[in-house]
Structure formats: C-alpha cells, structure tokens
Amino acid sequence: MSPVIDVTGLTYRYEDGTEALRGIDFHLDPGECVAVLGANGSGKTTFVLHLNGLLTASSGAVTVCGMDVTKSNLPEIRQRVGLVFQDSDAQLFMPTVIEDVMFGPLNQGLSQTEAQRRALLALEQTGIAKLAQKAPYHLSSGEKRRAALAGILAMDPEVLVLDEPTTFLDPPGQRDLRDLLKALPQAKLIVTHDIPFARALASRAVFFDSGQVAAEGPVEEIIHRFDWEFR
Amino acid sequence: MHHVILERWSRIDSPIHRRDARIKLFASLVFLVVVATTPPLAWRCFAVYSITLLIATLIARLPATELLSRAALVLPFCAVFGATTWWIGDHARAIGLVEKAFLSAWTALWLAGTTALPRLLKAAEWFGVPRLLILVIQFLYRYLFVLSGQAQHMRLAAACRAGAVGASRALFRAAAGALAVLFARSYQRADGIHRAMQSRGFTGAFPAVALGRLNFADAAFLTLAVVPIVTVRFL
Amino acid sequence: MHIPDGFLSTPAWVALDAAAIPAIGWITRRAQSEVEESRIPLLGVMGAFVFAAQMINFPVAPGTSNHLVGGALLAYALGPWAASLVMVAILAIQAFVFQDGGIMALGANTINMALAGVWAAWIPYKRFGASRAGIFVGASLSVMVSGCLALTELLISGVPLPAALVGMTTGVFCVSAIIEGAITVAVLQAIERINPGWVRRPSGDRSRVKGLLVSAAIILAVFGVLIASAAPDGLERLAERAGIAQQATTVYKTALADYEITGLNSPWLRKATAGIAGLAGIYVACLVLGAFIRRPSRVESPFPSAAIGERAT
Numbered sequence: 001m002s003p004v005i006d007v008t009g010l011t012y013r014y015e016d017g018t019e020a021l022r023g024i025d026f027h028l029d030p031g032e033c034v035a036v037l038g039a040n041g042s043g044k045t046t047f048v049l050h051l052n053g054l055l056t057a058s059s060g061a062v063t064v065c066g067m068d069v070t071k072s073n074l075p076e077i078r079q080r081v082g083l084v085f086q087d088s089d090a091q092l093f094m095p096t097v098i099e100d101v102m103f104g105p106l107n108q109g110l111s112q113t114e115a116q117r118r119a120l121l122a123l124e125q126t127g128i129a130k131l132a133q134k135a136p137y138h139l140s141s142g143e144k145r146r147a148a149l150a151g152i153l154a155m156d157p158e159v160l161v162l163d164e165p166t167t168f169l170d171p172p173g174q175r176d177l178r179d180l181l182k183a184l185p186q187a188k189l190i191v192t193h194d195i196p197f198a199r200a201l202a203s204r205a206v207f208f209d210s211g212q213v214a215a216e217g218p219v220e221e222i223i224h225r226f227d228w229e230f231r
Numbered sequence: 232m233h234h235v236i237l238e239r240w241s242r243i244d245s246p247i248h249r250r251d252a253r254i255k256l257f258a259s260l261v262f263l264v265v266v267a268t269t270p271p272l273a274w275r276c277f278a279v280y281s282i283t284l285l286i287a288t289l290i291a292r293l294p295a296t297e298l299l300s301r302a303a304l305v306l307p308f309c310a311v312f313g314a315t316t317w318w319i320g321d322h323a324r325a326i327g328l329v330e331k332a333f334l335s336a337w338t339a340l341w342l343a344g345t346t347a348l349p350r351l352l353k354a355a356e357w358f359g360v361p362r363l364l365i366l367v368i369q370f371l372y373r374y375l376f377v378l379s380g381q382a383q384h385m386r387l388a389a390a391c392r393a394g395a396v397g398a399s400r401a402l403f404r405a406a407a408g409a410l411a412v413l414f415a416r417s418y419q420r421a422d423g424i425h426r427a428m429q430s431r432g433f434t435g436a437f438p439a440v441a442l443g444r445l446n447f448a449d450a451a452f453l454t455l456a457v458v459p460i461v462t463v464r465f466l
Numbered sequence: 467m468h469i470p471d472g473f474l475s476t477p478a479w480v481a482l483d484a485a486a487i488p489a490i491g492w493i494t495r496r497a498q499s500e501v502e503e504s505r506i507p508l509l510g511v512m513g514a515f516v517f518a519a520q521m522i523n524f525p526v527a528p529g530t531s532n533h534l535v536g537g538a539l540l541a542y543a544l545g546p547w548a549a550s551l552v553m554v555a556i557l558a559i560q561a562f563v564f565q566d567g568g569i570m571a572l573g574a575n576t577i578n579m580a581l582a583g584v585w586a587a588w589i590p591y592k593r594f595g596a597s598r599a600g601i602f603v604g605a606s607l608s609v610m611v612s613g614c615l616a617l618t619e620l621l622i623s624g625v626p627l628p629a630a631l632v633g634m635t636t637g638v639f640c641v642s643a644i645i646e647g648a649i650t651v652a653v654l655q656a657i658e659r660i661n662p663g664w665v666r667r668p669s670g671d672r673s674r675v676k677g678l679l680v681s682a683a684i685i686l687a688v689f690g691v692l693i694a695s696a697a698p699d700g701l702e703r704l705a706e707r708a709g710i711a712q713q714a715t716t717v718y719k720t721a722l723a724d725y726e727i728t729g730l731n732s733p734w735l736r737k738a739t740a741g742i743a744g745l746a747g748i749y750v751a752c753l754v755l756g757a758f759i760r761r762p763s764r765v766e767s768p769f770p771s772a773a774i775g776e777r778a779t
Binding site: 049052054075078079082083085087089090091093094095096099102103104106107108112135136137138151152155 | 238348349352369370372373374376377420423424426427428429430431432433434438440441
Binding site: 330332364372417 | 470471472473476479490491494497498502503504505506507508509510511512513514515517518519521522523524525526534543551552554555556558559561562563564565568569570624625626627628631648649652653655656657659660661
C-alpha cells in the first residue's frame with residue numbers, strides 16, 4: 001500500500017536564511033501511528049505545518065494520499081490531513097462548540113443540515129455531544145481538546161496530525177484521549193513530549209534534532225537511544 | 232465575573248428565553264426609545280415601565296434582586312451629575328438622568344440575561360448591522376475573557392513582586408512591558424487562529440448560520456411588551 | 467467618557483444616532499476594502515486586547531493609577547479604519563454586556579470615540595511621521611477630543627454644568643490625555659523591543675511643523691465647540707457686534723416659518739442646532755483633513771499582516 005504521507009528532502013528556510021528543516025525524509029502508512037520526538041526548537045512543529053500546506057517547502061516534496069501539496073489543491077489536502085493544534089483556544093474560534101465543529105464541513109461546501117449531522121456525529125464520537133451549545137470558554141482543557149478533534153473528524157480526514165495533544169491535560173484527560181485516539185482508524189502523527197502517551201499509541205517513532213531526522217525506529221528503541229524519558 | 236453570570240442567566244429555560252432573539256432585541260429598543268423620549272416627571276409612565284420590566288424579569292426567571300443591584304451600578308456615576316443638576320435647581324432633569332440611566336441598564340441586563348450573545352448578534356445582523364462588524368464583535372467576545380484572564384495573571388504576578396513603596400517610574404515601565412507582552416501574545420494567538428481557519432478549509436468568507444422562524448408566541452410577546460408602554464406614553 | 471442613557475436630550479441623541487448609522491456603514495466599507503475577511507479574528511483579538519489592557523494599572527503618582535484607553539494604540543497597530551471598526555465593536559460590547567455607556571447613546575459614543583478619537587490619534591501621527599512625538603501627541607489628542615466632545619454634547623443637551631465643573635472636567639481630561647500619551651509611547655517602545663522592526667513608519671510627506679499645525683487646529687476646533695456650547699449667548703453677542711446677527715435671524719425665521727410646531731423657536735433649540743452644527747463641522751473637517759492627508763500614499767497598517775509566530779518549535 002502506498003503511504004498516506006510521503007516527504008522527501010524537505011527543506012525550509014526562514015526569511016533571514018536560517019534553515020529550520022534540512023532535508024527531511026518521512027513516510028506514514030495507512031492506519032499507522034507515529035510519534036515525533038525531539039527537543040524544543042528541533043523543527044517538529046515546523047515540519048508538521050508543511051503537511052497541510054500551511055508552510056511551503058523551500059525545496060523537496062510533500063505528497064499526501066498520492067497528491068503533491070501545491071497551492072492549487074490545498075482544499076483537498078486540508079480535507080485529508082486534519083491538524084489539531086497545541087493551542088485549543090486558537091482552534092476553537094467560533095462562539096459555540098457546534099458552530100465550531102460545523103465550520104470545516106460548511107467550508108467544504110456541505111449544506112447546513114449535512115454539516116450539522118456530521119458535527120453531531122463527530123461530537124458523539126469524541127464523547128462531548130452534550131456540550132454542543134456551550135461556549136468554548138467554559139470548557140475544560142480536556143473538553144476543548146476533544147472539541148478541536150471533533151472539528152477535524154467532522155471533515156472526514158485520512159490522517160490525523162496532533163501537536164502536543166496532552167498539554168494541559170490531567171491524567172484522566174490523558175487516558176480518555178489515548179482511548180479515543182486508539183479507537184480511530186485514521187493514520188496518526190503525534191508530536192509529543194509525553195513518553196507514556198507515545199508508548200501507548202505509537203508503533204514507530206521519529207527523532208528530530210536541529211531540523212533533521214536523527215533516527216527512526218520502534219518507539220522503545222528511540223526513547224532508549226536518546227535517553228528521552230524523565231526519570 | 233460579570234460575563235459568567237450573564238452567560239449562566241442566558242441558559243435558564245423560560246418562556247422568554249425561548250422567544251426569538253430578533254423579537255427581544257426589537258422590544259428592548261422600542262422600550263429604550265420610549266423611555267428616552269418620556270418627560271422625566273411623567274410618574275405614571277415610569278411606573279408602567281418599571282412594572283413591565285419587573286414582570287419581564289420575573290417571567291424570565293431571572294434573579295430579580297441580583298439583576299437590580301447590578302443595574303444599580305450605574306447610579307454612582309449618575310448621582311454625581313444628578314446632584315449637581317439638582318443643586319442648580321433643575322430637579323426634573325436630575326431625576327430624569329437617574330431614572331433613565333437605571334432603566335436602560337436594567338433593560339440591557341434583561342436582554343443579555345435572556346439572549347445568548349451569538350443569537351443576539353445574528354438578530355442584529357438580520358436588522359442590518361454590517362456583517363463585518365458582527366464578525367469582529369463575535370471574535371472580540373470569544374477572546375475577551377481569554378485575554379482578560381491573561382491580564383489578570385500578569386497583574387497578580389506583578390503584585391506579588393511589588394514592594395510596599397515602589398518606584399513609580401519602574402512600575403510604569405513594568406506595566407508597559409506587561410502590555411507589550413500581552414499584545415505580542417494576542418497577535419500570535421490571532422496567527423494561530425488564522426492557521427486553524429486555513430487548516431479547516433477557510434474559503435475567504437465565514438459561513439453564515441441561519442435563524443429559525445418566528446411563531447405566534449413571539450408575536451404575542453412583542454405585543455404584550457410594547458403595547459402597554461406605548462399606550463401609557465402617548466395617552 | 468462613556469455617556470449613559472438619559473443624559474442627552476432627545477434631539478441630541480437622535481441626531482447623533484442618525485449620524486452614526488451611515489458613519490458605521492462607511493467605516494465598515496473602508497475597513498472591508500483594506501482588511502481581508504481572514505484578518506477579522508485579528509481585529510476581534512485586538513479589541514479583546516484593549517479590554518484586557520484596561521485591567522493593567524499604570525502608577526501615575528503615589529496613590530493614583532490610570533489605565534490605557536487604547537484608541538490610539540489600535541490606530542497605530544491596525545490603521546485608522548480597522549481601528550474605528552474595532553472601537554465600534556468595543557463600544558457595543560461595553561454597552562450591551564457591561565452596561566458601560568447607554569444604548570441610545572451609542573451613536574454619541576461612537577462619534578466621540580470610534581471616529582473622532584481614532585482620527586484625532588491618526589492625523590497628527592501621520593503628520594509627525596510615527597516618531598515618539600507623533601505617538602504622544604496623537605494618543606493625547608485622542609483622549610482629549612473624545613472627552614471634550616462628550617462634554618460638549620452634554621452641554622448642548624442642557625445639562626446645567628457650572629463653569630467651574632466644566633473647567634475641572636476639562637482639566638481632568640487634559641491630565642488623562644497626557645497619561646494616555648505616555649502609556650501609548652511606553653507600550654509601543656516595549657513592543658518594538660520585543661520585536662524590532664514591527665512598527666513601520668507610514669510613508670508620505672511628513673514634517674514636525676505640519677504635525678504641530680494639524681494638532682493645534684484640532685485642539686482649537688474642539689475647544690471652540692466646547693466653549694460655544696457652554697456659552698452660546700456669547701456667540702450671539704459676537705454675531706450682533708459683527709452685524710451678521712440680523713441676516714442670520716431672518717434666514718432662520720423664514721426657513722422655519724412654515725413649520726407651526728410649538729417650541730421650535732425656543733432658544734434651547736437654537737443652542738442645540740448650533741452645537742450640533744459645530745459638531746458636524748468638525749466631522750466634515752476631519753473627513754476633509756483625512757482625505758487630504760491620504761492623497762500621497764495609501765494608508766498602510768504599521769504591522770505586518772501575518773507570519774509573526776512562524777518561528778515555531
């Protein structure tokens with residue numbers, strides 16, 4: 001089976017010339033869950049922003065579901081790659097949860113009724129259907145995270161990319177999110193510092209260092225090799 | 232905090248809460264115009280206005296004492312002008328200042344307490360308020376309390392480090408620094424929102440959500456709210 | 467500075483609401499042509515920022531502190547049209563959610579703060595060329611103009627304020643204005659330190675002399691109207707001495723002769739009309755000034771539109 005995400009030789013340079021990413025090669029297979037580990041500033045988030053075209057590569061290629069990521073097919077790319085940001089408050093920008101979850105489907109051109117149906121379904125999937133009419137400000141961190149995820153699921157993506165999803169979550173929240181993600185069939189890419197979380201979900205890990213992929217392999221092996229655990 | 236209380240009130244279930252936002256907004260505006268154009272010493276009129284508001288408050292199951300004490304917060308400011316005006320001899324105007332400002336605050340609280348802001352904004356848009364303005368207000372309200380919370384934290388943090396007698400100059404610059412940080416974070420958050428919008432396929436225009444249809448109960452409410460006050464005003 | 471309901475006379479708030487409605491439509495159209503819909507969240511967030519910023523206290527003297535009003539800062543961060551739009555949004559939230567300022571008085575507060583306040587900040591800033599002097603003068607004038615206009619509207623409405631109180635209130639406005647200037651300069655300098663090169667200088671012809679002239683014109687206009695509203699009889703006496711009074715009264719009487727409404731010839735209405743005409747005059751003057759200054763170059767927002775948070779991990 002062809003990879004859902006295929007990245008070759010990805011380089012990204014800031015305006016002042018400093019290289020944030022230096023030749024990244026990466027692939028993600030259907031149904032797979034990969035953890036992206038690395039120090040702060042190593043380029044993890046910058047890398048992830050290329051996967052749905054928010055950033056344009058200086059050189060190299062990014063292919064999603066067989067399509068090259070270019071300016072002309074961004075709507076299709078963004079339907080297939082669902083990005084859940086670290087800051088849930090920036091992601092939930094509509095006045096109520098249901099309106100926010102409907103945002104994606106409505107932008108895809110669906111009718112009000114269809115968008116609402118999808119939104120309610122996504123809210124059921126994430127277990128927060130009762131919060132539909134609430135304002136995002138009143139949700140807990142865990143609920144916000146799930147609402148953000150619902151907003152992505154309502155678009156029916158093939159890949160889920162999550163940037164530091166356990167930030168601000170208490171242990172029960174972390175457990176709920178883990179269980180929720182385990183049940184989802186989409187391929188997943190999780191940028192995280194949360195090692196137990198990575199262990200529980202990912203089959204493979206990629207280690208970023210100074211804008212390059214330093215190593216790739218089974219999660220346990222990578223953690224061990226880079227001593228990437230708090231003890 | 233004030234807004235939290237208002238949001239809680241707007242979630243109460245009552246015959247009034249279930250009425251269309253457009254009707255409530257229109258009724259409130261008619262009410263305010265009538266109050267504003269009433270001569271200050273028309274006691275009968277003001278009695279009817281107050282009773283109407285009180286009935287509307289009670290049917291909406293809003294906590295009357297708490298609502299009235301919040302409306303009374305406008306009084307200190309008005310009292311200053313009222314006292315000056317009274318002392319000069321214009322008693323009518325002095326009374327007018329206070330009673331009209333109070334009724335206006337009460338009406339605003341009633342409206343905010345019976346209508347969630349997103350619905351109120353849609354009603355305003357239906358009445359012709361430009362969509363761009365509605366969207367700006369919507370986003371402002373959404374992030375108002377997030378940023379206020381941040382500012383609150385900064386204030387506390389600064390207070391923890393302020394000495395008993397601080398050099399005013401240094402504290403001034405510290406406050407400016409705090410504002411600059413708040414500004415930068417706000418700008419970055421706006422960037423984050425922009426990215427989130429684009430990630431979910433933002434096409435260049437915000438999707439509009441439709442309002443429901445008006446029904447008989449809405450019409451009944453409007454009539455009951457407006458007819459008594461207009462009658463007493465012009466008869 | 468926020469006028470509550472019940473303070474303005476009916477002709478005053480009706481006229482100001484009537485003026486504000488097309489004004490808001492105009493602001494929206496101008497903002498729309500300069501701001502893409504994708505920037506709307508930024509405008510909202512900036513409005514929220516002003517609210518939040520008002521919670522931070524600036525020590526002014528032992529025991530007293532002040533806070534930022536923010537019209538000028540918005541103008542320098544977003545450009546004048548977007549800033550006016552955000553100010554309208556702020557005023558709406560303040561009136562409906564926080565009962566700060568009346569709802570019928572929204573027209574008056576809009577004209578005072580969202581229009582006059584923002585433009586009084588922008589015009590000198592543009593003329594001075596975004597220097598510290600320009601920022602200080604602009605921010606000060608913004609507060610000064612909004613406050614004096616509010617005071618004027620109260621006087622026109624017939625709120626009997628003794629001269630001493632008017633003088634004292636104006637004095638308070640002056641002090642607040644200077645503080646606003648100082649705070650705005652300090653905050654913009656701090657922002658510049660965080661991210662150098664953010665504040666771009668508006669292009670176009672600029673000179674300190676023109677800046678001072680424009681600022682002086684604004685101050686004179688506002689104080690002129692304020693004094694006129696406080697002592698309109700003085701203006702009549704002046705007109706009599708100049709010999710204009712006769713013709714003016716005839717014109718006035720003939721124009722209104724066909725209207726048999728009682729009370730229309732009252733001196734109160736004359737004062738109200740004069741005051742409102744004065745306000746309209748300032749309004750028009752600002753429009754003309756604004757158009758005149760805009761001619762050489764397009765008004766550019768001093769801040770880059772996006773890509774600030776891109777240096778992510």
